[in-house]
Amino acid sequence: MRRRLIQSTLAVVLVVIAVFGVSLVIVETRTITETAKERVKSEAVRLASIVDSRLLVEDKVTAEILGDQMPDDRYAVVRIPGKPPIEVGSQPDGDVISATAPGEEGETVTVQEPRSSVTEEVARTLLIIGLVALLAVIAAVLLAIRQANRLASPLTDLAETAERLGSGDPRPRHRRYGVPELDRVADVLDASAERIARMLTAERRLAADASHQLRTPLTALSMRLEEITVTDDPDTVKEEATIALTQVERLTDVVERLLTNSRDPRTGSAVTFDLDEVIKQQLAEWRPAYRSAGRAIVTSGKRDLRAVGTPGAVAQVLAALIENSLMHGGGTVALRTRVTGNQVVVEVTDEGPGVPAELGSRIFERAISGRNSTGIGLAVARDLAEADGGRLEMLQAKPPVFGLFLSSTPPRKDPDEETRRTVR
Template sequence: MVAAIAVLLLGVPLGLVVTRLIDDEAAQQLRAQATLLLSQVEYASIEDRPIDPDELQRQYPARYVQIFIRDRPTVVVGAEPPPDRQMTEETQSESGVFVRITRDRAHVERNIRGWLMLIVALAGLALAVAVSLAVVQSRRLALPLLDLARIAERLGSGDARPSRHRYGIPELDRVAEVLDRSATRISELLSREREFATDASHQLRTPLTGLTMRLEEIVAAATQPAIVREEGEAAIVQAERLTKVIDELLAAARRQRHAQTEAIDLDEVLGQQITEWEPAFRRSRRELVLAGDRGLHAMVTKGGLSQVLATLLENSLEHGDGPVTITTGSSDRSIVIEVADCGPGIPEHLRTRVFERNVSGAGGTGLGLTLARALTASDGGRLELVRARPAVFALFLRPAVETARQRVVSGPA
């Protein structure tokens, strides 16, 4: 429509101008012929020569010529056009010679129609080119928009894969970039939710196992009130620990655990873990030993450290052999807790990948050590494998005395 309006705004004035120019040119040509004819007639009169109609017919074809000379007969050359199509020019001299020359306007109109048809053809060509360009441009704009609509619909249905499509149009490319960033964020959120569900199921298994063992002890000691009371209190502790595990997992999911660290008495946490795991080791005819320095304090979260130690002890119980030794020590920069057993250890090909998610060499879930390292890192510490055979894991924690001059900014690995 814009192209049609532009063509009309240009084509109509151009047609009028061309019509006027052709008309004026025809009139000017007829006027020049009349002037030339008058000079020829006067020259013939001066020389007293007769006017030859045949000569005039050859000189002025398709013209109707009338010559009036005083005291001489009128000379007429050519056929007179119809009255409604006549173009006439007249001129006369002081000697009494009068010349009238007439032409058929149909020839001029035919010329005008030819030029107008050329203008119309050019206008049609311009419209065709404009329509073609409009179709190409509209497809160039419409197809990316349809593609973006499909991508948005796919995001809404839960398929959060970035498309990486770019279309060469800055505005549409910005929209595509925003959708890709949104897809990445949605994918991260979904992945975090899945990881949280997996981590929660894994981490809750250990306290539930401990709670089950305590309940079994209660059932086995039903005739001994003192043991029933002791085991019941231990079961309550396990239930409270289960609640703390849930709180820890939720805090880790929100990436806020590093703000909850405080000075913790390691003897209290280690004693609690030995109390919880000693029955399981006793049933397996294995020994759980606590060695090293006492009275150490570290900057950790109590629940996080408990989960890490529980994971290491559970791995030693399931995959290790012989006595399990928990050794504590300290240096100027860190407090170290080592958990070692006398089992076959970790295969060489898994030594560098033991902390990777879903990597397990003994039919496990491959999540325990990954979560343990993440929980340790969120407290500002490190969990490392210091020896593969037999396996020795070491926890490096921040001493409580460093809280005044250090601030933890790291999050879960």
């Protein structure tokens, strides 16, 4: 591209120089020639007037006297009636420019100038024009190179940006080049890079959330299946199989919720549900794990509470808090329920060392963990709580107390949404 731009610019400049340069040479040549003729004619008239003035006073007219009045490169012949011609200077060889002027006393003065002087002046003019044309070509080449670099370098840079996007590097470069069209392309590429980055972040977050949220139900399901494999009691097998089916339903609910949130994280399916059933389910799932660790998990507080939310999401939030206490806490884990205003609160606490001071304000951020864990459990739990209008907070650092706040007021139904559902 650079070469084509340089060649096209140079071609335009050469065409302009050819058209105007040739015209200028012709005009200058004619002008110099006409000027030389006028100069010789003026010299002849001037000498004729000198001869007239000397003849009127009957003074002598000699070659020496007239020679002092003429340049050395000219030749003149003065013809006075009744006298021999008077020659002034040396007669030039070759082609000459000649002019004759008559005098008032009947004399004639002929002045000649060698045409070579005109040729030399034309040559000097052509040389000047040629130098100017050469400078114009050099300037055009330099300008073309600068313009080519200004246009080609941004295109190369934009191509590299597009290649980076194609190779999976979505970082925007935010470079601008001072050319509106190229800046527009750069804006589009940067916007595309930001969209791709958001998409990749959402996909990575979905994968991390899925792996974390599916891990607990899968672990519980695995424990139930192990119980089935080691027992021969049909009643125990039936009980464990029923619990395993419940775990499968939870897994299905988790997958559906993950897919729904990946499309629109604001979409919720809050309903009024029995909070005791969710807590009872969690106790049944986690008691084997706590029993294996030599610890206990208990519940206390108000009973027969009904809360607003998605039962599966609430179960996942509680599972994240219980698992967090199992991994990072100590002693007995307690789930306490209480009512404050129009909200139902489920508190999860243990007898462990609590949350370090440096993590207190960042405990719900992703990738923040006190030990070698994923650091996304509490972040996912808070997102699940907020999706249905609830909230998850750390009420106390030592000993640790986490509170899940759920509304006890049934959600208002949107008439338009009900109409849309009826139409569907």
